[in-house]
Amino acid sequence: MFVGSSFDVVILGSGAAGLTAAFTAAVSGARVGVFEKADKVGGTAAWSGGNVWVPNNPLMGAAGVADSEEESVEYIMSLSRGLLDEDLVRAFVVAGREMVTFLDAEAGTEFYVAEGFPDYHAEHPGGKAGGGRTLETPLFAFDALGEWASRVTPGPYFANLHLVQCETPIGAAVPRPPSDAEIARRRERDERGRGQSLVGRLLAACLGAGVEVFPGMRARRLVTASAPDGRVAVTGVHFESAGGEHVEVTAGSGVVLATGGFEWNEEFKRAFLRGPLTHPVSMPTCEGDGLSMAMRVGAMLGNMREAWWSPVAELPDGVNEMNRVMVNADRTRPRSIMVNRSGRRFTNEAANYNAFGGAFHQEDVAAFRYANLPCWLIFDQEYLRRYGTVGPWPPGEVAPEWMTRADSVAELAAALGIPGEALERTVERWNGQVAEGCDPDFHRGESAHDRWWGDPHLKGAVEGTLGPLTEAPFYAVRLESGALGTKGGPKVDKHGRVVDLDGGVIGGLFAAGNVMASPFGMTYGGAGGTLAPAMVFGYLAGRHAASRPVHP
Numbered sequence: 001m002f003v004g005s006s007f008d009v010v011i012l013g014s015g016a017a018g019l020t021a022a023f024t025a026a027v028s029g030a031r032v033g034v035f036e037k038a039d040k041v042g043g044t045a046a047w048s049g050g051n052v053w054v055p056n057n058p059l060m061g062a063a064g065v066a067d068s069e070e071e072s073v074e075y076i077m078s079l080s081r082g083l084l085d086e087d088l089v090r091a092f093v094v095a096g097r098e099m100v101t102f103l104d105a106e107a108g109t110e111f112y113v114a115e116g117f118p119d120y121h122a123e124h125p126g127g128k129a130g131g132g133r134t135l136e137t138p139l140f141a142f143d144a145l146g147e148w149a150s151r152v153t154p155g156p157y158f159a160n161l162h163l164v165q166c167e168t169p170i171g172a173a174v175p176r177p178p179s180d181a182e183i184a185r186r187r188e189r190d191e192r193g194r195g196q197s198l199v200g201r202l203l204a205a206c207l208g209a210g211v212e213v214f215p216g217m218r219a220r221r222l223v224t225a226s227a228p229d230g231r232v233a234v235t236g237v238h239f240e241s242a243g244g245e246h247v248e249v250t251a252g253s254g255v256v257l258a259t260g261g262f263e264w265n266e267e268f269k270r271a272f273l274r275g276p277l278t279h280p281v282s283m284p285t286c287e288g289d290g291l292s293m294a295m296r297v298g299a300m301l302g303n304m305r306e307a308w309w310s311p312v313a314e315l316p317d318g319v320n321e322m323n324r325v326m327v328n329a330d331r332t333r334p335r336s337i338m339v340n341r342s343g344r345r346f347t348n349e350a351a352n353y354n355a356f357g358g359a360f361h362q363e364d365v366a367a368f369r370y371a372n373l374p375c376w377l378i379f380d381q382e383y384l385r386r387y388g389t390v391g392p393w394p395p396g397e398v399a400p401e402w403m404t405r406a407d408s409v410a411e412l413a414a415a416l417g418i419p420g421e422a423l424e425r426t427v428e429r430w431n432g433q434v435a436e437g438c439d440p441d442f443h444r445g446e447s448a449h450d451r452w453w454g455d456p457h458l459k460g461a462v463e464g465t466l467g468p469l470t471e472a473p474f475y476a477v478r479l480e481s482g483a484l485g486t487k488g489g490p491k492v493d494k495h496g497r498v499v500d501l502d503g504g505v506i507g508g509l510f511a512a513g514n515v516m517a518s519p520f521g522m523t524y525g526g527a528g529g530t531l532a533p534a535m536v537f538g539y540l541a542g543r544h545a546a547s548r549p550v551h552p
Helices: 016-027 068-076 086-106 142-151 180-190 194-208 266-272 291-296 353-358 381-387 407-414 420-436 448-452 531-547
Strands: 004-010 032-035 112-115 131-136 212-214 217-226 231-239 245-257 306-316 322-328 336-340 377-380 404-406 475-485 497-499 505-511
Touching: 004 016, 004 231, 004 531, 016 032, 016 086, 016 194, 016 245, 016 531, 068 086, 086 194, 086 531, 131 194, 142 194, 194 212, 217 245, 245 291, 245 531, 291 505, 306 353, 322 475, 336 420, 336 531, 353 475, 377 381, 381 475, 404 407, 407 420, 407 475, 505 531
Parallel strands: 004 032, 004 245, 032 212, 231 505, 245 505
Antiparallel strands: 112 131, 217 231, 231 245, 306 322, 306 475, 336 377, 377 475, 404 475, 497 505
């Protein structure tokens, strides 16, 4: 029998958005229940690097970086192409600073600045080439969670959970990996970093604040009633448990949708997205449940064509449970390029992963197909020797068997079914540009972002990403259009309240994270730009839900 059928605030989803909303509401005095569809908690946030991009955050001054509300808004709006709501952007910036202070003081997040991590478009007005806006949390000992430690989803993408981001080539100019003895020490108390640390800290804070958490509970529909003014108000949620039991839970003050995106729902993807998303890297439970519920009660939708795009490679069975991996650092390193079916480069390979949505969805109007799908990451033997390859394969002389290999560029083209002469010309042109120290075709290596990635020992230098392809054999890995999640859904106001088709508030309904229409539109401000709006609007929704009655 289900116990606890009535709460002040009901949270749907246990990722960073849901847990932030839950803790905020609980500290504000509400009785809170978190309901998670999966059998483990943490959502896609637990699988992530755990970075949170908060412009004008309160820790920047101590890190020697100046920022302001106006600079932050200017930067985000400079990327908007006129499609962003400046009031919502400003609400994010103002509340982000508040959220960091609140969570550090009350939830023990212990945020610190990821030193030097530049904004993704730092050359735009208000951008920060020297970093300061990207935050992360230190290691968190999972033994503090007791029985809940085994109920946090560990994620498939990081083989070693006991590292923080700044100990990896992604998070530091020159990574400082811990010794074997230090890793052994961390394992004693199961100290975890990255997204595991963030989720672990938020979960511990929620449990300590009296939040009740229920895995294996799928929300099926919102329960509604008529408000005094005749409009709809949300008063609860109808659930189906993992065992097939149907229960109804009452929400006295509000329901917060934090169920993730719709990237695993084929029908919704066909209906809404601007181009193909064939390889999501999020939790497979992100099937658009929150979107469906919001549409049924008359929510206005926004940003439906967009996702947090990323190049993704398929891996052989058994490498990880998803059989795929995001391709980020790999494509930015020297001695590698990306080419399309015509054997030509088509973009700056070192650009931030979200920007690839535009490149992958470019139409070849004559052939009536996507110009840059499929595409391949091409690299040479020296690349393999220095950096290894996509997935968990370390540097060495021998590539994994599943990878396409050839003794010449022409033979590699033949193996891929692309024009050999075109690929040879592409490689020859690239090598000539590398010798000149620049990429006039796509400007790779010119931005602070490009120079952060690539070879971790050459960060800040163009040589960190520009390098020739000269040493046989040559290799190729096919890349697909993937995403961390979709970013369209019900529109919200500056309090995280869902609005209807007429712009009015739907009483008792809030949204945060990938289920809501992202305030960032098509943009991605910097590392942690996915988690930040999720947590900020979770904070706003939790605070407002706990302080307001259902009827607006």
